Amino acid sequence: MTKRKTKAGWVRGALVGGLAAAGAAVAAQRWAASRGSAAGRGISLPRGRAVITGASAGIGEEFARQLAAAGFDLTLVARRAERLQALADELSAAHGIRADVWPADLADEADVAALGQALAAADDLVLLVNNAGFGTRGEFIEVELERTLDMIRVHVLATVTLCRAAAPGMIARGGGAIINVSSIAAFFPSAGGANYGATKAYLNAFSEALAAELQATGVVVQALCPGFTTTEFHDVGDYQNFDRGQIPAPLWMPAREVVAESLAALGGGRVIVVPGAKYRAIVAAANSPLGNPIRQAARAVRGRWRK
Numbered sequence: 001m002t003k004r005k006t007k008a009g010w011v012r013g014a015l016v017g018g019l020a021a022a023g024a025a026v027a028a029q030r031w032a033a034s035r036g037s038a039a040g041r042g043i044s045l046p047r048g049r050a051v052i053t054g055a056s057a058g059i060g061e062e063f064a065r066q067l068a069a070a071g072f073d074l075t076l077v078a079r080r081a082e083r084l085q086a087l088a089d090e091l092s093a094a095h096g097i098r099a100d101v102w103p104a105d106l107a108d109e110a111d112v113a114a115l116g117q118a119l120a121a122a123d124d125l126v127l128l129v130n131n132a133g134f135g136t137r138g139e140f141i142e143v144e145l146e147r148t149l150d151m152i153r154v155h156v157l158a159t160v161t162l163c164r165a166a167a168p169g170m171i172a173r174g175g176g177a178i179i180n181v182s183s184i185a186a187f188f189p190s191a192g193g194a195n196y197g198a199t200k201a202y203l204n205a206f207s208e209a210l211a212a213e214l215q216a217t218g219v220v221v222q223a224l225c226p227g228f229t230t231t232e233f234h235d236v237g238d239y240q241n242f243d244r245g246q247i248p249a250p251l252w253m254p255a256r257e258v259v260a261e262s263l264a265a266l267g268g269g270r271v272i273v274v275p276g277a278k279y280r281a282i283v284a285a286a287n288s289p290l291g292n293p294i295r296q297a298a299r300a301v302r303g304r305w306r307k
């Protein structure tokens, strides 16, 4: 389905949804009754549509695979339309779900606004995964300013805009979930990652506060904080020719495990979700009296790929 058709479909859905708006209580009952019924994968959400940004690769693609297997319809967002379409075709054929694509550059204000409008109009949206992101190499003054600002646009501005667009409808329907993909870097401000870590720290603080504000609405919010994850992140942009061997092998996690832990934790009351026992131990230690040496060690690891 093309972006134009997808938009039309969402608007049609919104019209149908509008007729049902007066029945918000009924929707809330349906929501409560259908919790946990999504293919029995421990995902406490009713069936509906999941919108995933950055779905053309890595963690976002893995969210699409696991959510399709659990019976969710999907809207896949990223710049590489052909990859999205191939994934949508594969998952709709394999799982009998409806998968749409929405090509967009989330560093582009107009693209983000258009997607936000579609989210606000969608009457079947149950899950928003703000996952799109990228890294830069080099210290703050070495990275081109426009790349730094694009990172803030993609990680922060797009996420905030899409949360603002999606949440009111979820509240009106009696529930939903938002996953903002942050990073372990949020806990370790490090040379070579000044802007990256800061954008992810923003996502953690924002998600915690938003979760508190939405507590009574049935809408849950999670900030997912993965450590090193085997995706295309370290193959694209500034990271081309990056040697993964610089990072101790036990620290790499497969995207499959990261996503499974995220979905399993949804609705369990935790906002900040750190996948992997090793990483949970590192974060706990960083918050203990041993915090300073741990942070220094993390900075040393992080510093290995400074330019």
Ligand SMILES: NC(=O)c1ccc[n+]([C@@H]2O[C@H](COP(=O)([O-])OP(=O)(O)OC[C@H]3O[C@@H](n4cnc5c(N)ncnc54)[C@H](OP(=O)(O)O)[C@@H]3O)[C@@H](O)[C@H]2O)c1
Pocket (backbone or CB within 6 Å): 053, 054, 055, 056, 057, 058, 059, 060, 077, 078, 079, 080, 081, 104, 105, 106, 107, 131, 132, 133, 134, 135, 154, 181, 182, 183, 184, 225, 226, 227, 228, 229, 230, 231, 232, 233, 234, 236
């Ligand atoms: N891999 C790790 O070690 C790691 C660790 C902690 C957190 N994370 C976070 O996990 C998230 C996903 O990263 P990943 O590891 O899965 O990396 P990845 O394999 O490189 O995937 C990144 C995704 O983001 C999309 N994207 C990037 N810039 C975009 C833009 N301007 N507009 C729209 N989409 C854009 C890419 O799609 P297109 O290029 O097709 O647009 C791609 O689908 C990111 O937020 C990242 O910060 C990753």
